[in-house]
Amino acid sequence: MAITQGRLMMLSTKMIFLLRSLLLIFLYTFLWNFAGLFEIGNLVSAFYPAAGVIVFFVYRFGPIYILPSAIAVMVGASFVDPFWQWGAIQISMAIRQLFFYSILGLVLKKTSKFSLPLNRLSSVTILIGSLSVTSFLSALTATFLISTFVGIDTDQELNIIMSFWIGDLGGILLFLAALSLFLDFYFKNYDYNDVFQKGLVYPILLLVIISSATTLLFVATGLTTELGNFGYLILLPVAWASSFYGIRFALFSAICVNTTAIWHYIYLGLSNYPAIELQTLFSVNLVMAMLLGASLEERKTALFDATHDSLTQMLNRKAFFQESTALLERCKRQKRNMAVLMIDIDHFKVVNDNWGHEAGDQVLMQVAECCRQICRSTDIQGRLGGEEFALILDDAGPNQAIAVAERLRLSISSILVPKTDTNITTSIGISHLLTIDDTLNQLLKQADLALYTAKRTGRNKCQSASTLNTEDASLNLKAT
């Protein structure tokens, strides 16, 4: 019997479900047993990332993953007590965990503002808020169950509530932060070479050194628990890194610092570092890094939106004038050359009229891309309006500016209107900084006159203002 396309699709959907379920069970089991390293009492872990796996799979792939989550909970815990030997306490604890964290996954799924990777303040706030409430409710239920089945005194109850609550919060946040970085890297939203290019290697080293030194000082030297509060100093480098470098570096630094802290916890023991204190340090570090990092990201986005054209991502008119004026003053002070290019697409109206506004927008984006390819990082690029662009070339003499303009014209002439074989052409006007008294407006006006001449004398050409009969051009301009 021939296998139809539909059956193949169904088979592959089942296969994907199976593979994801296996991944879920593996991740959960690994993290559950990893958390076992931080056990501070029977059934109480100081740090619990495993529940984050349930939250993520239900959030990302839907309620169907509650079923493999239930299996994961059984398999994960079976390394300590095989599930067929579980008593009422283990069963009810497992159901409690499954219930609270799958509900959180479903709530996050329904909240359109939340998204992983974490790169928006609203997303981070929703995650931290909803996770705090869920882990608190889960901790209350766990304490109630332990007290019902095992029997504990009131002092212990408070301790268990706090340990469960902060342990789950820190653990799950750590898992989702690490996953967020992985997703970001996997989908290539961020070039991690930047870490090296921007000299972030030194802040990272500094973070690890400071966190190692602080934890070593208070754990290895056996200083008393009262002095252990100074361990909070490791929050400082994370706060600093998050405020300056945004969410990715914030997550990265918090993970680095917390891993260093945990390393000390595992190898040097918890004797001088009370569990709840370490948990709090851990969670505060992550919460602070996420909030500071995401709010920097939001401010950067808001500033970018206010200064850039949304279609072409080039500077808008206002920002272009601000940056160009500053560059002009620098060039005058340092006696450097400077050139202005005014670029206008030829017969752009025809593109819109014949092939629609969307095709026109695509062409504008491609022209902007050509400008980006040709400019140096110190040049300034702006979209002054409609199909008119301007470039300020830093340190470019008259011949260099003409060469750049010609290369740009050729590069743009290879752009095709989408889904057609019609080429785009441009006309470019060029002016140069000649005297100390030249203003930006004068230079733009000269480049505009040269552009006008290029249009008038046939289009698809570059025209320098220095080879222009200015009077002639002005007269013609008035005549139009």
Ligand SMILES: Nc1nc2c(ncn2[C@@H]2O[C@H](COP(=O)(O)OP(=O)(O)OP(=O)(O)O)[C@@H](O)[C@H]2O)c(=O)[nH]1
């Ligand atoms: N698709 C699109 N079109 C735009 C945008 N901004 C302006 N335009 C269009 O750009 C066209 C400009 O037309 P004109 O000023 O007559 O210039 P032209 O047709 O390029 O003619 P010449 O400059 O003389 O070669 C108009 O049709 C505007 O509607 C935009 O953001 N997207």
